[in-house]
Amino acid sequence: MNRSTIDLWVGIFVAIGLAALLFLSLKVANLASFSSAQSYKVEAKFANIGGLKVRGPVKSAGVVVGRVADIRFDNHSFEAIVTMNLESDFRFPKDTTAKILTSGILGEQYVGLEAGGDATMLKDGDRLRLTQSAVVLENLISQFLFNKAAEGKDEKK
């Protein structure tokens, strides 16, 4: 096996190895989106964040517009403070609502933004005032059972 053949094969090997890495990064993962996007920070307080995780998506009208950057607990108001990185291309009005929604019935949770009508836009570091917490399944079930019990009582009357 002479030197130039070895060099050729090693070159091919390294090339396809890097191509595989590229394939994995672009086609398999989500590198193409989001790596170099400029973003600004926005905060929101929630009574209950449910199963929301850091790096979860922030969507508006179903389209991903940002990522959850940080989740902290406020010991004074006993609420959760969620910090989000929104893409600089997307500006939202100051009275935008943030809700914690679930994709599908049992899927992962995300923050859904519904734009308001205010003329002023959110700036870096602003806080959203209107929020709706996550739906906790247990509360839903107990409410359902409560309603069922109330219906039964009405019928008996």
Place this chain on the structure above:
Amino acid sequence: MPQDSIVEIRNVSFAYDAAQPVLRDINMAIPRGSVVGIMGQSGCGKTTLLRIIMGALRPSAGSAQVLGADTAKLDTAALYAQRRRMGMLFQFGALFTDLSVYENVAFPLREHTTLPEDLIRDLVMLKLNAVGLRGAAALMPTALSGGMARRVALARSVALDPQLILYDEPFTGLDPISFGVITRLIRQLNDSLGATSLIVTHDVQEALGVVDYVYFMAAGRVIAQGTPAEIRASAEPFVNQFVNGKRDGPVPFHYPAPGYAADLAVGTA
């Protein structure tokens, strides 16, 4: 020292484990330009002595002066510099099996010089011609016979024109023709390079035919020394047994054992 000595061994002792010394108070002087043999039984310490001269081992006591420097006092860089002036032929050649004959001989030239390729080619062909294997330059070591491999290794060890050439059992396993070839090559290379050669071997007859001086070792000591004629005529019992290949003598035939009758199972009742 009256003569100019390339190697001087002064009171060298060596032991891996203090209870079993391998070398005991060895004294030797190898004059420049001579071919000297170190002979003895397997296990007498001659290979260890060679390693001390190479600088691979440090003596536990005494000093080994090689090419004007004490081997124990050299740091790695100085040791490597010294080794570039030495050549060593290993017992079975130790050719690099992944390189061709040409590449093997070119190896020291490539590693230690910045000579251009065509000059290296000429030097390699020169060395291979000296050992008679110029035509085998393209072969791989696995395609060579034992004698040929050893000749290529010899060419490789003299590639940088060393001042001191060491041979570790160069005659092992050779056929009579190769024997003759190697002995003549040892003498020719020594004289044409103006070098000094040190041969460690137990092939008595072949070695006595080529060396100028002999040191005889047994159990880690030098027990006899002299010119080949003196050794052949020696009355020393061990030397006598060794040189004449006698079955029994100071080195007994029987390994120590209890009485013969005691070991037999049948018919002792």
Place this chain on the structure above:
Amino acid sequence: MLAAGLRAQLERLGGVVTSTIWRLGYASRFLAYLVLHSGTALRRFRLTIAEIYFAGVLSLVIILVSGLFVGMVLSLQGYETLQRFGASESLGVLVALSLVRELGPVVAGLLFASRAGSAITAEIGLMKATEQLAAMEMMAVDPVARVVAPRFWGGVISMPLLAALFSASGIFGGYLIGVQLIGVDAGAFWSQMQAAVDWSNDIMNGVIKSVVFGVAVTWIAVFEGFDAPPTAEGVSRATTRTVVTSSLAILALDFILTALMFTGGSR
């Protein structure tokens, strides 16, 4: 009587532990020496390229074929379970995450250890047994710098590339079975995968794992070869030890790295 036997066993155990720790220290010093003397391997890159060929290129076939089969099996098995929960469209996610996070680095590492690691150990061990390393030293060439270091760097460079190729091949195999054979929707397969696999968390962590495994396997391989007793039996036992120790090291390191990387990250 019992106490004497127990004591002997404890002494033996203590001996094994101390000799293992001693050997680990010796191997670490060897690695440090090797890295410090890697100048030749990097300056004369030709040597390292030759070793990348022997360790990497010659492992390509087994890596690609194994990756393909692993991906295909993941797809088959995964579909069986997922479709019970009506989540068969997440098949791409299952295949991709399993491969990129775990199976790619680990299985490729194990295959590399048994193919390339054992070859490196045997080669260095045989060079030692036939006095080639001693001859090199006599010619004033440091055998660690000239023979061992290129093999070490060749292995370390090859390993992440092989792991990436394994994962890519596996995902392709998963696609073949999942979409072409079983009939999962191609769009859902890829889009859900892209949504679930994160570059810095999954891909890069997988790459980091494969680099760590590459260092571990190649280190063990060159050390065992260099330290092997210069006999036929010695070399064969060293080769076996390379494969066994490398495999255990990969699995243990995988556990540690997974614990560090993939848990305790989300709140």
